Amino acid sequence: MRAGHGDLFVKGASYGALTALCVFMIFPFVWMLVSSFKPFPEIFAGRTFFPQEPTFANYLALFERYDALRKFWNSFYIATTATVLSVFLCALGGYAFAKFEFPGRKTMFAVMLASMTIPFAVLLVPLFVMMRNTFGWIDTPWPLIIPGAANAFGIFFMRQYMLSVSDDMLDAARIDGASEFGIFLRVVLPTALPGLASLGIIFFMASWNNFLWPLTVLRSEPMHTVPIMLNSLQGPPGRTAFDLLMAGSVLSVIPMLVVFFVLQRYLIAGITAGSVKG
């Protein structure tokens, strides 16, 4: 009984705390949204929270003057390709680290983990020179797809996930005479689908929001992605186009929200799968 009363109090406090926290989480989005409908002077005059003279002009300007549609397509195309490729390769690597013993496994795993700490800033210049002189990939999507295709974080994530894949199931498949790659494709991947989905969300998001590297390798304006377009809206001397920036920010978040809410079930499933399998 004592626990029950405590529960009631803790429950109430929990709802209160969560609500407060969510207000903090949501507020910048709301601000972004209402600002995106304000004419420029109103954003800074800030006399009212809601726009006094709501306008779509910011959005229209973004499409007419900055060809936003094209930038969105670039972002989408790059993020999708990069995500599919890297989720596949990371699952492959994660599976190997989780379910196989092989010489050098520990060392390789350590090297891989250590590689997570390599700051991108160290690689920026040599990578750029390489992209241009060795591969000729400047102004193409490849620098944003290939170098990060099998990354340490993804493999680590998938390894943790694959640890929970049942060994009996794998052994059964082996006894049936399936090849190792076949097992991976037909047994492991379907079982790991929720894990793939959650890693996919993370990768898609990272690619969609990537800033420094695309800024470096996507040089001509028609190749730009959304964050690069947003960045190009600022710059002294002059006036940072906060009105267009807010409209662009809203638009840049929407696809992410769609992806998240569509795949959220998989994300949750991915997280809970471990406990089901024991």
Next chain:
Amino acid sequence: MSQLRTTTQAPATPGVAGARKRGALRALWRHRWPLLFVSPFFILFAVFALYPIVFSLYLSFHEWRGIGAMRPVGLANYSRLFTDRIFWNAMQNALLLFFIYVPLMTFLAVVIATMLHGGFLKLQGMWRALIFMPHLTSMVAAGFTFRLILDTHSGFANRALTLLGASPIPWLDDMWWARISLGLLMIWAWLGYNTIIMLAGLQTIPTEVNEAAAVDGASRVQVFFRITVPLLKPVILFAVTLSIIGTFQLFTEPYILTGGGPMRATETPVMQIFSSTFANMRFGYAAAMSYVYFVTIVVLAIVQFRLVSRGDR
């Protein structure tokens, strides 16, 4: 136990060189599948990370403006770096920032994950989604939005404070407030992500443990501190390791929100490396800088990793 695990326990027996070579080849062949599976990572790593890193190391012993001949300078870049106040200030900022937001964020993540775990609260999915939402946002967009909200003169935060009768806060114009503001942005962006990690960790704790405790009459809060947190320790340490690396690699957030100011209070090591390379064109010096910085992170990560693996045993 999987068959594979047992088959690979066989130790390599010593023998003549040829036999050993054949043995090694045979071992390679026997393990071709896992080796093949991990090879994409190591091939890409060698080409797109190892080579640039080696190039950078070479660079760090030279003076180079990015073009023309490199002038070998021996250890001069490194010796100059050790007395470079600005570089160490940036390292210190990363450390300060880490302490400003990581403990609070990690604690919140554990608490929220516990709340959202196991049907304790209604509308779990909604809460989780709302808390995770900021992580979906481009940091360019979020940085600009926070800059507008926290603007000392016309930002919403100070307008609200003034309405409530409080005095306005120099969010981005004071060294400490600027660090706190950056910390706020980091918590906003990363709390959801950390909560998900903690939720995943909670799945590994058998529900019977909590139930048993509850039957013993322990309150929720007691269960949280005495059982949940200790059992989550490895996951927490893992999340903190990621946060260390993340904090030391910060770039976009301070670049957009504060530009590193005021008085370099929010300038991060990557910003220093970036500006040394691209604004000042001291490629050799920047390479030396990135090496010292790199080693520092590796040391921190190893310390963390040791703690994690100790927690595992």
Next chain:
Amino acid sequence: MNKTVTQLLVMLIALLLVGAAAAQTPADALEPNPDLHATLEIWAWQGSGVDTFADAEFAEYYPNIQLNYVLRPTPDTYQQIQLAAVAGGGLPDISNIEDSHLRQFLELGILHDLTDRVEPYLPFMNEFKWGHVERDGRYYAMPNDSGPVALFYRRDIFERAGVDPEGIETWADYYDAAFVIMEETGVPMWQQAGARNSGRLFEILMWQRGLGYIDEDGNVLLDRDEGILEILEFMGRFWDDGLALDAEEWTDAWYRNFDEPNVATHPGAVWMGTFFKSWIAPDAAGNWGVIRLPAWEPGGSQASNDGGSSLVIFEQSTQKEAAWAYVEFHLGRTASQVQTFIASDIFPSLETAYDHPYFSEPDPYYGGQVVRRIFTDVVQEIPEAGIYNVDYQEMNGLMAEQIQRFATGQVSASEALSAAAREIRSRTGRR
């Protein structure tokens, strides 16, 4: 040596010509040339004004040269040039570069030597500009625009306070006027961010006295010149006495303070007037006035510079003839420069342009004052100063930080200067 003699001769002849009749630059006599075939790529930052160049006329003169502009935010433009230079490819034919960044690229050796081409223009451009684009007697760029600095002031506030702007001759007068204006109207004299100071005003004030981060020999000057200390202490008095309004440059609060108005004056370059007129305070027509900068001592220099840019042709360009045709047509031809100035207020470095009647017209935005004439006077008196040099980015960053510390009371003026000097020495290896 021989070169110098020729230069002097050319200058002398040019001066004689100037005395005789309305000056004519070589480009003023250009003939249409359809034989040049090229597609030129031109990089510039957004707001640089290249989009108001006389390209329609250029197309008539050079019908077979196509122009392809790439405009980026300011920092990106330079980053892209650096990356392309490092990668050894991908540079455009031409770029517009701010003088503050020019020296860096000049030292990289990626700029085409334009000495023979620009020599005829030496007498026609603001003299100080050539110092930015010259090395060892060779010239690597063609001056585009200059940033003559004067003092913008609000007529309405000065009237309310009963202060006569024409009576401000020295910075001491200016400081006294600041007190009166504060007393009478409650409005601070200038906007100077404390914790977010950019160092630009400090540079303007140094430039006015022919001082800078370094001296002619490249040695650090900051902690070795009483005049520099005087400048920083002077700025400090405004913070101490509450005569400075604290707002970061290029933010909306800063813009708004000019419009409201919450501030009485702005020591700034000519291009700031463009911003006032077009979007910072478009409704304030008649309320702004301009006087020359106060001097540091009676009869002292009243001219300074902030900003300015030049056009360069990259060594990599395979179309240098066509590229030069573009540069010469836009920067060396009086009519082109006048047209650009009328369209965008980008202030020409080409002095023949100043003879155009437009420069003598009263400007209704400044209450009918002949403001452009003030700037043409200023621009011809700008001293050379060790500000825009190969390490400018670094020096500006290090100094700005120390000014911020000084403004927020953490260090004294002399401590700030010696700290900045020490760090500049350690980073750039200068003495």
